Amino acid sequence: MAVLDELEKIWYFMKRDMVSFSTYKTNIFVLLLTAVFGALSFAFVGQSSINQAVTSQYATNYTTYLIIGLAFNTYLGQALTLVQKTINPWALEEVLVSPTGLNTFIIGSSIWGFIWSTAVVAIYLLLGVYAFGIILSINIVGTLIVLALGIGTFIGFSMIGSGILILTKQGDPITALITIATSLFGNVLFPPSVLPPLLQLIAYVTPPYYFFTCIRKMLLGSTIQMILPQLLILTLMCAIIVPIGYVIYAWCLKTAKKNGTLSWF
Amino acid sequence: MPTENAIETINLTKTFESTLPNGGGFFRRKTVKVNAVDGLNLTVKRGELFGLLGPNGAGKTTLVKMLCTLLPPDSGIALINGFDIVKQQMQVKRSLGTLFSVGERGFFWRLNGYRNLEFFAAIYNVPRRKRHDRILEVMKLVGLENNTYQIFQKYSGGMKRKLALARTLLPDPPIIMLDEPTTGLDAISSRTIRDFVQQTVKETGKTVLYTTHYIEEAAQICTKIGILKQGKIVAYDTPEALKAKIKKDEQIYLVVEDISQPQIEKMRTLQGVIEVTEKNDLPIMAGQRELYIELQTVDQLPSIFDFLFEQKIKLVNFKREEPTLEDAFIELTRRG
Numbered sequence: 260m261a262v263l264d265e266l267e268k269i270w271y272f273m274k275r276d277m278v279s280f281s282t283y284k285t286n287i288f289v290l291l292l293t294a295v296f297g298a299l300s301f302a303f304v305g306q307s308s309i310n311q312a313v314t315s316q317y318a319t320n321y322t323t324y325l326i327i328g329l330a331f332n333t334y335l336g337q338a339l340t341l342v343q344k345t346i347n348p349w350a351l352e353e354v355l356v357s358p359t360g361l362n363t364f365i366i367g368s369s370i371w372g373f374i375w376s377t378a379v380v381a382i383y384l385l386l387g388v389y390a391f392g393i394i395l396s397i398n399i400v401g402t403l404i405v406l407a408l409g410i411g412t413f414i415g416f417s418m419i420g421s422g423i424l425i426l427t428k429q430g431d432p433i434t435a436l437i438t439i440a441t442s443l444f445g446n447v448l449f450p451p452s453v454l455p456p457l458l459q460l461i462a463y464v465t466p467p468y469y470f471f472t473c474i475r476k477m478l479l480g481s482t483i484q485m486i487l488p489q490l491l492i493l494t495l496m497c498a499i500i501v502p503i504g505y506v507i508y509a510w511c512l513k514t515a516k517k518n519g520t521l522s523w524f
Numbered sequence: 525m526p527t528e529n530a531i532e533t534i535n536l537t538k539t540f541e542s543t544l545p546n547g548g549g550f551f552r553r554k555t556v557k558v559n560a561v562d563g564l565n566l567t568v569k570r571g572e573l574f575g576l577l578g579p580n581g582a583g584k585t586t587l588v589k590m591l592c593t594l595l596p597p598d599s600g601i602a603l604i605n606g607f608d609i610v611k612q613q614m615q616v617k618r619s620l621g622t623l624f625s626v627g628e629r630g631f632f633w634r635l636n637g638y639r640n641l642e643f644f645a646a647i648y649n650v651p652r653r654k655r656h657d658r659i660l661e662v663m664k665l666v667g668l669e670n671n672t673y674q675i676f677q678k679y680s681g682g683m684k685r686k687l688a689l690a691r692t693l694l695p696d697p698p699i700i701m702l703d704e705p706t707t708g709l710d711a712i713s714s715r716t717i718r719d720f721v722q723q724t725v726k727e728t729g730k731t732v733l734y735t736t737h738y739i740e741e742a743a744q745i746c747t748k749i750g751i752l753k754q755g756k757i758v759a760y761d762t763p764e765a766l767k768a769k770i771k772k773d774e775q776i777y778l779v780v781e782d783i784s785q786p787q788i789e790k791m792r793t794l795q796g797v798i799e800v801t802e803k804n805d806l807p808i809m810a811g812q813r814e815l816y817i818e819l820q821t822v823d824q825l826p827s828i829f830d831f832l833f834e835q836k837i838k839l840v841n842f843k844r845e846e847p848t849l850e851d852a853f854i855e856l857t858r859r860g
């Protein structure tokens with residue numbers, strides 16, 4: 260009966276994980292959504308019309324398009340999870356009892372992540388230039404402006420997601436949705452023009468689309484004037500999302516403090 | 525704003541709501557309210573080493589978290605160093621050093637002790653010029669001077685707790701709150717921390733709020749003790765006065781020689797005697813007997829001695845049993 264005993268133990272291991280997992284309902288929803296949209300986004304990568312769309316919109320090849328997309332997607336991915344990474348519940352309590360404000364806490368906790376992400380982006384681009392022969396013509400001022408707006412917007416999302424994570428404890432739907440939206444509609448892996456018309460509409464209301472359009476143009480020789488409409492929309496989105504993110508993060512933190520659940524994870 | 529009281533709470537209240545499964549179904553839940561801190565009135569004077577004693581779930585940690593601004597109260601007022609914990613949070617944070625019962629988890633495990641304290645010194649506004657010396661000073665104070673540059677994850681449990689204590693002392697706050705600082709530590713580490721806390725209060729005049737569920741620990745070091753039960757203070761006094769508050773039957777211990785069983789039976793009938801029990805806890809000489817006598821009051825004690833004298837029973841040893849703080853704790857939390 261030793262085998263049966265061991266099987267019963269295995270069953271209880273599985274049951275323990277299943278019951279624990281089932282208590283994080285938001286996480287279950289997010290994971291299912293990620294799987295569906297992840298499959299969808301890679302389905303579009305296989306389309307033959309991508310090359311033509313890239314050439315017509317950016318006057319470059321798909322390799323250049325993809326390397327820039329992946330490089331800055333890593334950057335935004337970092338920005339999107341930066342605030343979240345600061346929510347080590349124990350460290351959070353220790354910092355919150357110190358005479359240090361929330362702004363300093365968020366900014367201070369984010370800086371290293373950005374420095375590291377910058378290094379990663381540089382490696383991507385250097386490899387692109389020297390290994391894959393991509394040709395860049397960088398508008399430095401424009402690139403910095405677009406980067407600042409993109410990072411700002413994504414930190415805004417990060418604050419919303421982290422705030423929700425502080426309350427739900429696992430499964431941050433905002434970060435997951437933005438990640439999905441970025442891969443499917445964000446102009447990272449393929450231009451949204453290859454999507455069906457209805458999905459294209461979604462792409463045009465998501466910040467990643469404007470960020471990736473602008474950053475590619477700034478790295479491929481366009482002037483700021485040439486991307487002005489997209490840049491203005493990105494600026495507007497940033498101006499809306501950052502304060503909303505801050506308010507939501509502060510509110511969620513306050514609520515978790517009130518409920519005494521700050522260190523529960 | 526120096527005030528006479530370092531810590532003061534007036535009707536401080538905190539209620540938590542929790543959801544519990546309500547019958548079958550994935551989403552069926554019911555909400556239950558728990559008064560973690562219930563209209564608490566507490567005063568800790570400057571320079572006092574105040575012990576907050578209570579069983580698990582009494583509300584000690586909730587109170588500490590409210591006082592250090594981590595938890596907002598539902599109602600009532602709390603002042604730390606004269607500053608309101610809701611309206612003057614920054615001043616409260618500057619006045620207070622807090623050690624949580626699992627405080628070592630807030631450290632960065634891949635950094636050494638020095639680098640950890642360097643970070644906390646910065647966020648606690650320790651002046652840049654004094655930072656290095658202060659870190660070395662507190663490391664020495666807690667006995668970690670030889671482990672300053674050791675990686676935190678290689679510290680033992682006792683060392684981690686000492687480093688947490690060092691972090692609490694780093695900004696040199698006038699008030700320190702230690703939430704169950706010896707929980708999970710071995711006897712030697714616990715003793716070191718207790719001695720250190722006692723010495724710090726003596727030498728620096730800091731106010732310490734020390735929560736614990738170890739009764740003798742509180743009795744050993746605290747100048748005053750509050751006993752917390754279900755979020756309320758059920759007793760508040762010096763350890764000695766708390767013991768005295770226990771209305772316990774007087775108990776005396778006798779070792780007598782040449783006493784017969786009938787004499788013991790007769791002793792049981794004396795006025796004021798509740799019970800006479802024969803014990804053999806300690807090795808005694810042949811012909812001697814060990815007795816515990818419960819009396820209604822201490823006033824009946826002379827009649828016991830008169831009886832021994834009349835019956836020509838030789839008294840070899842005598843001890844009056846004092847109630848312990850543990851007796852007081854159990855009695856007061858039971859009554860409360």
